[in-house]
Amino acid sequence: MDAVPTQTRLTGAEIIQYRRDGYVVVRNLLGPASIAACKCALTDLATGARPLGQTSLMYETGVDAARLAPAEREFAIRKYMDFCADAPSLQAAAFSARLHDVLDQLLGEGRVLFQEMALVKPPRIGSAKPWHQDAAYFRIKDPGLVVGVWISLDEALRANGCMEVIPGSHLNGGVAHVHENDFNLCQITPDKIDLAKRLPIEMQPGDALIFHGMIQHYTAPNNSNLRRRAIQFHYHQLGAVWGTVEDHQKFFHDAHGNYAGCTVAHADLPGGNYAYREGLPREIVTTDTSA
Numbered sequence: 279m280d281a282v283p284t285q286t287r288l289t290g291a292e293i294i295q296y297r298r299d300g301y302v303v304v305r306n307l308l309g310p311a312s313i314a315a316c317k318c319a320l321t322d323l324a325t326g327a328r329p330l331g332q333t334s335l336m337y338e339t340g341v342d343a344a345r346l347a348p349a350e351r352e353f354a355i356r357k358y359m360d361f362c363a364d365a366p367s368l369q370a371a372a373f374s375a376r377l378h379d380v381l382d383q384l385l386g387e388g389r390v391l392f393q394e395m396a397l398v399k400p401p402r403i404g405s406a407k408p409w410h411q412d413a414a415y416f417r418i419k420d421p422g423l424v425v426g427v428w429i430s431l432d433e434a435l436r437a438n439g440c441m442e443v444i445p446g447s448h449l450n451g452g453v454a455h456v457h458e459n460d461f462n463l464c465q466i467t468p469d470k471i472d473l474a475k476r477l478p479i480e481m482q483p484g485d486a487l488i489f490h491g492m493i494q495h496y497t498a499p500n501n502s503n504l505r506r507r508a509i510q511f512h513y514h515q516l517g518a519v520w521g522t523v524e525d526h527q528k529f530f531h532d533a534h535g536n537y538a539g540c541t542v543a544h545a546d547l548p549g550g551n552y553a554y555r556e557g558l559p560r561e562i563v564t565t566d567t568s569a
């Protein structure tokens with residue numbers, strides 16, 4: 279069993295930090311056994327030791343996955359998605375009672391896990407995730423009801439592409455994003471980012487970054503020899519309503535009022551196979567924290 283407390287209470291100062299800065303870090307959210315089980319599940323999904331089921335794998339640009347030996351794949355994968363049904367240890371992290379105690383404190387009770395992913399930024403080839411706001415990807419009418427949780431499975435340092443945020447940027451609302459049919463590269467237009475305020479957040483394995491759906495954030499390429507695996511969950515509080523692209527445009531538009539979120543492809547470019555989807559149909563997270 280993990281030698282970590284079963285319950286976590288944020289201090290008043292941490293709750294204020296989430297509201298004011300748009301993020302808070304919970305240290306040691308996952309203990310060593312959970313971290314090891316999550317890493318093992320990611321490896322097994324990559325090698326095929328665990329069937330992919332609903333899980334999808336996305337590789338770094340330029341990688342020909344068909345030419346990789348099974349053991350090589352996890353060193354070329356950029357992202358795993360939709361794995362909860364296939365990997366109980368990853369699902370357990372998403373439904374951690376300790377995590378939901380903290381989220382209850384921040385947001386009130388009752389939420390839905392609507393998206394899960396693992397970002398594994400492989401050594402030497404792991405690419406950047408450009409500056410963006412996660413709410414630009416979700417047509418949810420009240421972006422304040424969306425919360426992201428990013429849990430480091432390795433040490434996340436400046437050297438291997440830790441999370442960086444612009445503290446307080448969630449308070450300025452949505453800003454224009456652009457992309458060219460690769461939703462992984464959807465990014466804030468440079469004039470809307472105050473890079474003087476960027477703050478790298480270095481984390482130890484098991485630490486969790488809890489961040490507001492509107493905070494501007496980024497991860498650098500991994501040019502090091504270090505691994506940097508992380509799992510990321512998105513939840514919305516009950517009461518969140520999925521809207522139309524017009525609803526989303528109210529938050530994400532350019533100076534002319536044109537849509538500037540990440541949920542629509544650039545129609546005039548080849549390879550425009552971007553398919554927007556809403557959240558996965560999921561159960562409400564139980565408030566029974568005894569599990």
Ligand SMILES: O=C(O)CCC(=O)C(=O)O
Nearest residue numbers: 397399407412495497508
């Ligand atoms: O872990 C990463 O490299 C980027 C995570 C992130 O910001 C995202 O996927 O929205």
